[in-house]
Amino acid sequence: MKPSLQDIADRVGVSTATVSRALNDRGGVNAATRERILQMAQEMGYVPNAAAKGLATSRTYTLGVITYQRPPQQPISNFPDETIQGIDQEARERGYHLMTTFVNADMMQDTVHIPLIGERRVDGLILIGPALTAAFIIRLYSSGIPIVLVDNMLSETNIDAVVCDNVGGTYAVTKHLIDVHGLSKLAFFSGPADWFSSRERRGAYTQALAEIGQTPRVIYMQDTTMDMGYTAMQEAREQFPDLEGVVAVNDATAFGAIRACKEHGCSVPEDIAVVGFDNVGWAAMHDPPLTTVRMFRHETGIQAVRHLIDTIERGSPAGFQLRLGTEQIIRKSCGCTVADH
Amino acid sequence: MKPSLQDIADRVGVSTATVSRALNDRGGVNAATRERILQMAQEMGYVPNAAAKGLATSRTYTLGVITYQRPPQQPISNFPDETIQGIDQEARERGYHLMTTFVNADMMQDTVHIPLIGERRVDGLILIGPALTAAFIIRLYSSGIPIVLVDNMLSETNIDAVVCDNVGGTYAVTKHLIDVHGLSKLAFFSGPADWFSSRERRGAYTQALAEIGQTPRVIYMQDTTMDMGYTAMQEAREQFPDLEGVVAVNDATAFGAIRACKEHGCSVPEDIAVVGFDNVGWAAMHDPPLTTVRMFRHETGIQAVRHLIDTIERGSPAGFQLRLGTEQIIRKSCGCTVADH
DNA sequence: AAAAATTGCGTAAGCGCTTGCAATAAAGAT
């Protein structure tokens, strides 16, 4: 049987209160007794019982991580594993655990109950990605639990968020197409109009086009998957026969777009240049290597946790918004010729 | 404030014991009162407190999921997201939650303590992948907590496991190279010698070669990443100038292998055929599309959870081993010419 | 040297839920 506080108390000859104080560094414990207690706890292999501690303190030292689950198996997974690894790492360092959940459209319905919160299993929540609906987020938020959004932002609210510089990234890469490759008939493949990152990136693209007096050509997709990019490209080529290039909202759609080109005897970047956003692992391996915008996912995860725990423990005021920089990654799909990735 | 059992009890005019019994369908409660209690609970939006319930019952309804975290960012992520989604889905359906943790080599050391278990945060554990060391697994196992391995097996023990048919899959694909493409100078790119799936797949490859009187040519890698496959291919070409084909232990290494070929003016499959294992999303998109073995990850996750929960709740005897089938996916990297993926 | 402030520790009351046992009431058996 696992030793309890009581067991230690008995062996040392003090009360559980003292043991608890000693183990939690609450102070008010004589240095010598404290030492004996720590010693004995170590010796007996004492580990506190999370449930009991949680009951007494109303703290779980657990963070919930919610991500959107796309319906079927996609060739390129949009799963934010790197972000989650960052989250996991930082959480562990701060003594927190992670409870992960995937949600799909059905589960974001108003009627379904989120046990993570109701049952008080987590101290805070990290919501990843722009695919989580505003209604869902607001519902979680209004439960009063600390929340931080990742790669998403709800403009009407001031829910804490950490995002990347969508605007700067997309603007730079669009400008690159315009300035260094002299292209101007550019289309943008956007995710759903109300998705945060799509909105920002679309805005930057529009801005860049406006500066050279071009009207934007936006193709909206229902989701930012490779398949959608494929379809979007077909649509774009029909709709804009003079198309010179595509700024895709992310790498997955860029891959799909390129694939559509290839299969219809149009080559990238010669006939149509394509750039993405995200710099997923495959971008460098792809044929052609994908010009894209790098975001720092691991760091994003770390920052999100860092802030979340701060607000849990110190009750930081809401309205926190962190914007991590991006980096333009020039490869070949834009028309550049670079030696290596 | 959230309503507690007591609150409901007060409103209905019964004791908390009765409310508890009614809510948990323990029986021994008058149908009418039961109805009133359920009604009231619903009305007050009652949700049980997980910590309190856990303290009282020693059950958390939480499953731990442990995966191996590779050191840096790899171009192709080996992250078992699909498996985990299967796990998540099945766990949710059975009313369980998931606590995920990544471990790296350091964290598998004997000295580091696994809070998930010590603090009694989980009822059972799912350990994914062959990269978790035997010592680590045994340590967890000997804590007495129910465990099921995924894509791994410890032959000396009889720890429950669900794996795919490594032998059948690799044998089939090796045979394919031999029989339909007439190749016989085949190498195998293996992960560390003691990794379960590497061992099984290597065995199948060896067997297939033995049947045509060829001695096996195995290249061992420290990990099954794309980079390692790249290096392995260089090594293989030096060591075996007459090399005709490669059976890679998984898709990631196959991609690396193919890349190495490409970069050294050797084409796949014309000069060297390459086949993988896993059928990751990218396999179909790759150039050339990768011939590989499909495994059913989602299903694997589901089965693992199903069994784990069964042993948690019904104490099924240990020694469970489920082997899910595989499917040969013929594409072009083996030399076949198929219309589409 | 007495009064005041500290320090160190135990007592005990929870935290919210489950459950063995006893108590009561209703129903069946003889």
Added chain:
DNA sequence: ATCTTTATTGCAAGCGCTTACGCAATTTTT
């Protein structure tokens, strides 16, 4: 009509830990 059963429900202890409060023993202050 009396004795058993059986069905309902309440009592209260307990899960393992935290923490407000109080008391004694020290130490500090004047």
